[in-house]
Amino acid sequence: MELFRSRKCPSAGFSSSNTAEEVTRGIDATGLTAIITGASSGIGSETARILALRGVHVVVAVRNLSAGRAVKEAIMKENSDAKVDVMGIDLSSMVSVRNFASEFKSLNLPLNILINNAGVVTYFKLSHDNIEMMFATNYLGHFLLTNLLLETMKSTAHQSNIEGRIINVSSNAHRYSYNEGILFDRINDKSRFNILWAYAQSKLANVLHSNELARRLKEGVQITANSLTPGAVETNIFRDTFLSGKHHHFLESIASSVGKLFLKNVQQGASTTCYVALHPNVKGVSGEYFRNNRISESNRKAQNIELSKKLWDFSIKLCGK
Numbered sequence: 001m002e003l004f005r006s007r008k009c010p011s012a013g014f015s016s017s018n019t020a021e022e023v024t025r026g027i028d029a030t031g032l033t034a035i036i037t038g039a040s041s042g043i044g045s046e047t048a049r050i051l052a053l054r055g056v057h058v059v060v061a062v063r064n065l066s067a068g069r070a071v072k073e074a075i076m077k078e079n080s081d082a083k084v085d086v087m088g089i090d091l092s093s094m095v096s097v098r099n100f101a102s103e104f105k106s107l108n109l110p111l112n113i114l115i116n117n118a119g120v121v122t123y124f125k126l127s128h129d130n131i132e133m134m135f136a137t138n139y140l141g142h143f144l145l146t147n148l149l150l151e152t153m154k155s156t157a158h159q160s161n162i163e164g165r166i167i168n169v170s171s172n173a174h175r176y177s178y179n180e181g182i183l184f185d186r187i188n189d190k191s192r193f194n195i196l197w198a199y200a201q202s203k204l205a206n207v208l209h210s211n212e213l214a215r216r217l218k219e220g221v222q223i224t225a226n227s228l229t230p231g232a233v234e235t236n237i238f239r240d241t242f243l244s245g246k247h248h249h250f251l252e253s254i255a256s257s258v259g260k261l262f263l264k265n266v267q268q269g270a271s272t273t274c275y276v277a278l279h280p281n282v283k284g285v286s287g288e289y290f291r292n293n294r295i296s297e298s299n300r301k302a303q304n305i306e307l308s309k310k311l312w313d314f315s316i317k318l319c320g321k
């Protein structure tokens with residue numbers, strides 16, 4: 001039983017500069033199945049590539065199916081034995097999340113690993129369900145998806161006797177949320193909206209979610225839940241902001257040149273996700289926050305048990321039955 005309780009894991013000695021390929025070298029994950037959201041670009045597509053390289057049957061869960069198919073093609077070109085499926089999901093729509101989950105369940109596949117990776121940074125917008133877009137996409141869609149797939153993960157873990165792993169890709173930005181942490185009463189209040197704080201709120205929610213999930217996955221359930229920051233990675237995450245070329249080519253080119261100096265590339269950016277998903281040192285570790293391929297400290301609000309319970313109840317209400 002001790003095995004599935006939260007406990008520290010020995011670091012395998014990797015650092016911020018290690019790539020996903022390096023931190024998973026020698027791991028044979030043949031027979032495992034993983035869903036990776038937002039695998040059409042950036043950290044998600046590299047995560048898909050590496051998991052497939054290690055033998056995992058990867059389900060690339062994307063809203064842009066042609067981009068998803070291109071990721072699959074690139075993976076198959078490098079590794080013709082790879083098992084990759086592409087399925088459609090829009091995390092900002094609860095109907096779409098529910099459709100994805102039922103379509104996945106109808107395939108009768110096992111599910112060992114769920115990587116909640118998709119994310120956006122955007123100005124004030126409401127989702128299909130009238131919820132602030134970053135909270136809806138980065139957090140709430142993943143909360144619903146996880147709940148809908150949990151029984152499948154539990155039965156896979158039970159039947160295979162292999163630990164299931166749920167991974168929330170958060171961010172160091174979780175530290176910069178609103179003073180209240182989560183704006184429960186004013187989640188859609190445009191007058192309180194600030195792009196950095198709102199993004200941080202969604203990323204704080206990712207950590208609170210995995211912590212609460214870890215507590216709820218009681219002893220005897222072989223499923224762990226952890227969150228992580230990939231670090232600052234050179235991707236398209238700012239495409240809907242003033243840093244995007246659509247808005248300002250000059251700023252984009254500065255950001256890109258500075259980025260090359262200070263940011264991780266995607267091979268490094270996907271490493272902590274792949275480490276937490278596959279590395280044997282992470283076996284039995286749950287309710288932790290990882291950074292640079294090792295356990296790290298999330299901020300005080302992220303460790304607040306009352307806040308995580310309140311967020312859970314709030315999310316259940318938002319998702320309805």
Ligand SMILES: NC(=O)c1ccc[n+]([C@@H]2O[C@H](COP(=O)([O-])OP(=O)(O)OC[C@H]3O[C@@H](n4cnc5c(N)ncnc54)[C@H](OP(=O)(O)O)[C@@H]3O)[C@@H](O)[C@H]2O)c1
Nearest residue numbers: 038040041042043090091092118119171232233235236237
């Ligand atoms: N890059 C960084 O420095 C950094 C730092 C900390 C944390 N993160 C986190 O890392 C994760 C991956 O981001 P990234 O940097 O790799 O950025 P990215 O290249 O922009 O990837 C984000 C992915 O999320 C998908 N996505 C966005 N909205 C979606 C929706 N409604 N439904 C389904 N998929 C959706 C995007 O799909 P489309 O292609 O269709 O838009 C894309 O595949 C995010 O959670 C982000 O918050 C990134």
